Amino acid sequence: MTTYLNLDGNEAAARMAYLGSEVVAIYPITPSSNMGEWADEWAAQGKPNLWGVVPKIIEMQSEGGAAGALHGALTSGALGTSFTASQGLLLFIPNLYKMAGELTPFVLHVAARALATHALSIFGDHSDVMACRATGCALLASNSVQEAQDMALIAQAATLAGRIPVIHFFDGFRTSHEVAKIVAVETETVRAMIDDTLVAAHRARALSPEHPVLRGTAQNPDVFFQSRERANPFYDAFPAIVQTAMDRFGELTGRHYRLFDYVGAPDAERVIVVMGSAAETVEETVEHLVARGEKVGLVKMRLFRPLASAALLEAIPATARAIAVLDRCKEPGSEGEPLYKDVVTALAEAAADGTRSMPRVIGGRFGLASKEFTPGMVAAVFAQLAAAQPRRQFTVGIVDDVTHLSLAWDAAFRSDASRRQQHAVFWGLGADGTVSANKNSIKIVGESTGLQAQGYFVYDSKKSGAVTVSHLRFGDSSIRSSYLVEEGMAGFVACHQPVFVERYDLLAHAAPGGVFLLNTPEAADAVWAGLPAAMRAGIVAKGLKLWVIDAYKVAQDAGMGRRINTIMQTCFFAISGILPRDEAIAAIKKAVDKTYGKKSKRLADLNHRAIDVTLANLHEVPLAGLSDDGASPIFVAPAVPADAPAHVRDFTLPIYRGEGNSLPVSAMPVDGTFTTGTAKFEKRNIGLEIPVWESDLCTQCGKCVFVCPHSAIRARAFPAEAAIEAPITFKHVPAKSKDFPAGTHISYQVAPEDCTGCGDCVEACPIHDKTNISRLAVNMAPLAPLREAERDNFDFFLKLPDFDRSLLKHGTIPGAMLLDPLFEFSGACAGCGETPYIRLATQLFGDRMLVANATGCSSIYGANLPSTPYTVNGAGRGPAWSNSLFEDNAEFGLGMRLASDQLMSYAMQLTQEMAAEIGGDLAEALVGADQRQEAGIRAQRERVAALLQKLAASRHPRAKELASLAEWLVRRSVWIIGGDGWAYDIGYGGLDHILALSYDVNILVLDTEVYSNTGGQTSKATPLGAVAKFSAGGKTTAKKDLARIASDYGHVYVATVAYGAKDVHTLKAFHEAESHAGPSLIVAYSPCIAHGVDMLYNQRQQDMAVKTGHWPLFRYDPRVEEAGGNPFRLDSAPPTQSIKAFMDSETRFAMLARSHPDAAERLVAQAQKDADRRYKGYQEIAAAHAPAAPKES
């Protein structure tokens, strides 16, 4: 019996990998993380492998670590696997050479992804796997979800037989995350494919003291080369071994594969050779063109290494006159990409041998970082092959107006297959359950009908208010369309969020006569008038049927809060006609029961009730008689802000609007360098409520500004007269502090369109109305009625004159919070616990900051185009930011320091050399300036300005040289920023090295105690007892005490901070760290949504963490020791609450009681012991040095 599964490529591959493995060494990296998570989940459920044993899943500190562990396991006789992508695969490379060199059978499953070059990209292409083609590993490609499963097994069978390790890869996101209906490989098939005698042979080769051997020797010139050649027979034999495995698989399953599969006209004259998911689209297009009599064909390259030229040539019809080889990667400077060159070589050799004539071969790049590759583009490539003089090198899918390599394509081209399918597009928010509902719908259709189903989900890169677009296809025959639903093709378009109607062109995908479902609070008879004119015209022009539901009301009434996924899913089935309505409703209910199962019967019941009431609330809007007012159906994007500079207008804003695909090559910077300060133009308006300042109550303490994760509430001081022409609702009051000049006013102003509505400012406000405790000095109020006035107020606020920073007390919260932030409106989660620390650093030191940022949440919200939250002050100065990699951030930052120091030294040397020219006093002052504090830096800037003036008038031969270096005379503040995954795990070696040196760098570790960006995997910062991915039963070991380890060096300034517990302490630590002339480490407690607590309670959780001893605060300042004091200062009082109180308050701990109650109890007790031990240890250090009288300076 055939079993069908509805799953994504990652799960499909992981199923096979799991069955054939004993040791699985993993490390999270997008888009492969899910494979490791599946393996971990199955192991936690006790699911056995093929031999009845549960594989050992081990998370390592990096992919390099996973590779090493895997190598050790394999060489010691276990069957092992791993999953990775992109930079992770690069870290595997050293071990891949070793494992291949030692003929170690194993399969590495790769969700192929772009490599970071001018920018990081999480999306799919073949850059990573192509970087491995010299490792000695075989490279086997899967083109679809079905193949991801099938080839995973074929690879396992082949590697055991041929001893060559295999990199089995499929396209990141397009295949790894596409949900499709596939035919399952049954365990018996796996059993039949895996030859136990080969497994035994692998074990027999294992290192064993019972029959010891030596492996991994060092060899000299005498024998190394010969040894390297010794393995040739294995590579010669391997293609046939893979084909044998494919044939065996075909016998068992009926699905037959060849090393190179040809499809198309038997007498094709034009042929495309391609690897990966694009082959599916090409096949679909070939079918379309052949049906129209075109002689075209496709060679699907499956085994790329070792390359079997003979088999390749055999696959290409002898009639082929022109061949296009498509590479999903780029090898700059080469005359062609790897696949192209291999095909050319094979053909040229055959031509030289006289076995076939040489066709014309052209090479094209496509699909980098998941760029769309559509049938229209395939048709363009075939058209190019038909040209008299086709371009030898080309690109397709972009508009290259610089080197003019790109092919034009017909965006309106639709394949026959595409026209046969049913398409649906859903617009939702990351948090509203749209994606999970759609995955569910695919399962329902897949399981209850003979239809094929496909789902692909497009996310933007925001962590708050992320927009998701789900692309679903259903069809009678297998769906090969590995591209998004095309414009004008979707018979069903749903908008799950009412605000999208103004923001996006929702009807672009809609097919004429299709259905448009809108979730809206408007009643069916009132909704039409509220729609944008273009949308009304679009509905009329396309003859769409408009359906509406107030899903949030239905959800609320049904007791589901704001969860609308089940309701919208019910609507889809009710009006799309994909399934008979009753059948669909029954299936949704069944799916609900499966989802909630044992977890909550109550929730299952609520969902059932919601499903039942949905239909009564779903209404079709009768369009007869309604007018489109003669408007144009062309979507009108929101107006461009008048003050937007050209690069924002022409580059940033089109990307915001989702028009980035149409930007030509010339619009891009040549080296990935961008102007900062663009986040402010986005104006996302995602907060339902914003804070309102009560100027009469406010004491101007600055706490609301301090905690704001998005710099959306600001404070400024200014002379009262500057506000004379303020908008009428602009609030400002005299400064309460006596430190300000008379007549100084202060305003606390919210950026209404940038606020995410997290409410953290209100939670932080310590001021109550004495007669009404619930009225604070800031209170949340609905955005809509305030938006316009507050937008004007904020504009006015920003134009207030800069207040002299030297008049502000930077060491106090009220003073420091009057400093302008140079980090604003990032895409971080609402209530993010990391961003206030970054914002604080930019307020204090932003005009001189160089930032090295490790890959992770902080690099994504810090610099995911088009948003750049880092910005500049009135003088145009601000943080200069870059991200190198995940693992090398400390070293990267050190490099920034070295460059700054070296160029400063050079500039000083020149200054001294030119002292006579410059003026002795100025030269001396420039070289001898004390720049530890801001006043000194300000004075130095003035000297540099004076220097530049003098140099401009100088004829000294080195004057220009010094002028170009003068800016380096001002001390730079180097900040090395990253999360705990970087600092505790993958980057720890580098971090430790930098700490061991004496250079002046400031390391800020945003400790969320988990890998936040990749989805919550355990790090060494994860606390004991916490549930995280790879610690499903609760982490059984204590968190690494990074701060204490660093403090052991003695010369490192160290602080553990938690602003929600003690903001002044945090402020002090930042000042102390920055002014310390050596390495400084701030480990900053950063509550994260991954903790499973509403981020409204961010500060409360920090406070509890400190009060319960989960996060003790201390500072270690080597300068105090130099002055004769105890450098270690314990800054938090002994815990006043039990650690259990803290653990009970966060899902990451609390859910353990639901899943592993016994372990929960044990680990809570252990956590208490650990907290007590740690605090006692700190107390002992604090007491160890008898406090000595500080030396008089």
Add this chain to the structure above:
Amino acid sequence: MIDLTTDYLGLTLKNPLVPSSSPLCKQLDTVLRLEDAGAAAIVLHSFYEEELIAEDAMAERFLLHAELHDGESAGFMPDHGKYESSIDQYLDHLRKVKARLSIPVIASLNGVTPSGWIDLGQEMQAAGADALELNVYHVAANPAESGDDVEARYLALLTELKQVVSVPIIMKLPPFFSSLPHFVRRLEVSGANGVSLFNRFFQPDIDLDGLEMVEQLQLSTREEALLRIRWIAILRGQTPMTLAATGGVYGHEEALKLLLAGADVVHLASCLLEHGPARLSQILEAIEAWMVEREYESLAQLKGSMCLNKLRDPSALARQSYIRVLDSFTPRPGVWR
């Protein structure tokens, strides 16, 4: 040997001491120790529907539909299929306790929605509960809700549940009723098998530093027994239903007083939390000793012997007695004169 047996909801108990709903009942080990110490029955800890709702919200937001992020992650918590709803854990515990104990086991349910009561009550019966205690925990704070509305809420819940379960039901009540005897009679007519007097509302406190309401667990005090003594004495003789006394029993004195007033069983919680299971046997022994000394033969003789109907001066239980007590109060020297 004195006959200490008593009737509780139609179940014959070997003595009147029944540990009530408290954290002690959460562990099989402590429940077994309570049985060894002489407990005649066990009321398991209350299952709070409110907690279930909060837990569901947590599970849904962070576990089942944790779509809080971007394309890199679809959630943060691993779901390895081991997650169990707390109601399943409660029912599991109930089954285990029932399997190991020879004394009756009463499940205690605190619900907020009608459907919650019905579903959970049925599940508890199916899991083997010998009786259900409905811990109705309603703070009437809405001026639109009349006293009659409040009573109707209790009665509706009881009536609905009676239709679907066959085990006896005891209503755990707060003391805040205008006419408790009248209301108890209405409960009786609606099918209740007993009332348990009184549940204790958690009293929110004000934190003077943070100026916020804080919740804290306060154990009962001996003084609280007085309220129970009065109302049990008033009710005994006016209702054939089981009367259970809960709150303020620290030693045999309070237990005896409550039994004399008319309680069928006396619940123990705070004293066991503070002093451990041995306290139960100590109280039992002391009750027995007291009865031996006064030559009682059975608990039946003693039970309710001082209820309202049997008092020579019933006004002792009415308002005037308060005035007399106040009259007789002599301040310490130096306070007033």
